[in-house]
Amino acid sequence: MSAIASARTTTVGTLSGMAQGFRGDVADFYHRYRRGYPLAVLDAVVEVFGLTPDDVAVDLGCGTGQVTVPLAERVRAVIGVDPEPDMLAHGRRAGEERGAANLAWVVGTDADVPAWRAVLGDGSVGVVTIGQALHWMRHDELFRALHPLVRPGGGVAVLTNGTPLWLQDEDWSRALRECLEQWLGTPAGNACGTDEESQARYRESLAAAGFRVDVRGVDYTAELDLESIVGGVLSALPVDRLPADRQAFTDLVRAALEPHAPFTEHVHVTVLTGRR
Numbered sequence: 001m002s003a004i005a006s007a008r009t010t011t012v013g014t015l016s017g018m019a020q021g022f023r024g025d026v027a028d029f030y031h032r033y034r035r036g037y038p039l040a041v042l043d044a045v046v047e048v049f050g051l052t053p054d055d056v057a058v059d060l061g062c063g064t065g066q067v068t069v070p071l072a073e074r075v076r077a078v079i080g081v082d083p084e085p086d087m088l089a090h091g092r093r094a095g096e097e098r099g100a101a102n103l104a105w106v107v108g109t110d111a112d113v114p115a116w117r118a119v120l121g122d123g124s125v126g127v128v129t130i131g132q133a134l135h136w137m138r139h140d141e142l143f144r145a146l147h148p149l150v151r152p153g154g155g156v157a158v159l160t161n162g163t164p165l166w167l168q169d170e171d172w173s174r175a176l177r178e179c180l181e182q183w184l185g186t187p188a189g190n191a192c193g194t195d196e197e198s199q200a201r202y203r204e205s206l207a208a209a210g211f212r213v214d215v216r217g218v219d220y221t222a223e224l225d226l227e228s229i230v231g232g233v234l235s236a237l238p239v240d241r242l243p244a245d246r247q248a249f250t251d252l253v254r255a256a257l258e259p260h261a262p263f264t265e266h267v268h269v270t271v272l273t274g275r276r
């Protein structure tokens with residue numbers, strides 16, 4: 001696999017759609033405040049693809065390791081791939097803290113898949129997971145390129161991890177969205193691939209690439225506090241739009257949200273799988 005970042009520009013900045021990387025403080029906020037996935041999600045991925053301790057997995061767009069690290073307990077090895085070294089550094093530390101010796105962290109993007117095929121060999125991978133990251137990738141080309149890489153019965157798992165904080169059907173979320181739109185001066189409508197329209201495109205694209213498509217969901221409810229909401233928002237901002245005065249930003253969000261407490265979040269995790 002190529003260890004060199006693709007020259008292709010990677011656009012991130014999920015809240016506003018602006019082009020900036022997940023790096024510096026944004027990577028720190030991501031690591032600290034973005035939740036992982038319920039174990040039932042990992043169980044579903046293992047079950048769909050019949051993963052065993054002999055399998056190798058690739059976690060594409062691995063970020064700070066929300067999927068990579070827990071998946072390592074269920075397979076022989078996981079390769080976490082992401083264009084942002086700061087995200088990978090957090091993932092590496094998280095893996096070390098869990099004592100996982102079967103993780104590799106590689107700088108790269110979806111554009112590198114043809115190189116993985118050359119290095120790893122066709123049919124060599126049990127699953128390629130893509131957690132909350134497909135909206136940054138060229139999914140049609142990606143799914144076509146992944147089909148020969150995965151072993152028969154293996155495949156691709158596309159995960160979403162709830163609706164963005166500012167787009168939920170709750171009064172506190174509507175207040176957050178209004179507050180952010182005023183502060184950013186731009187609409188905050190990016191659903192980051194969690195919306196039904198995007199999901200339908202992904203399903204069609206997987207099927208067109210030759211995968212057998214299945215969708216499962218895991219639902220749970222969480223209570224958020226103001227710190228995790230502010231941290232979650234900051235983890236989704238372009239790094240050059242982070243507020244210089246974090247306390248003033250926190251106070252602004254607190255004033256907007258406090259009338260709508262408690263901050264209950266109904267989280268729907270989508271497990272979209274394509275089996276070869």
Ligand SMILES: C[S@@+](CC[C@H](N)C(=O)[O-])C[C@H]1O[C@@H](n2cnc3c(N)ncnc32)[C@H](O)[C@@H]1O
Nearest residue numbers: 010061062063066084087109110131132133136
């Ligand atoms: C929202 S984070 C998701 C992190 C983690 N997988 C999760 O489930 O929380 C999206 C990640 O995708 C990465 N990314 C952006 N463009 C990418 C691309 N073209 N190929 C691979 N990863 C990409 C970003 O650097 C970022 O770490």
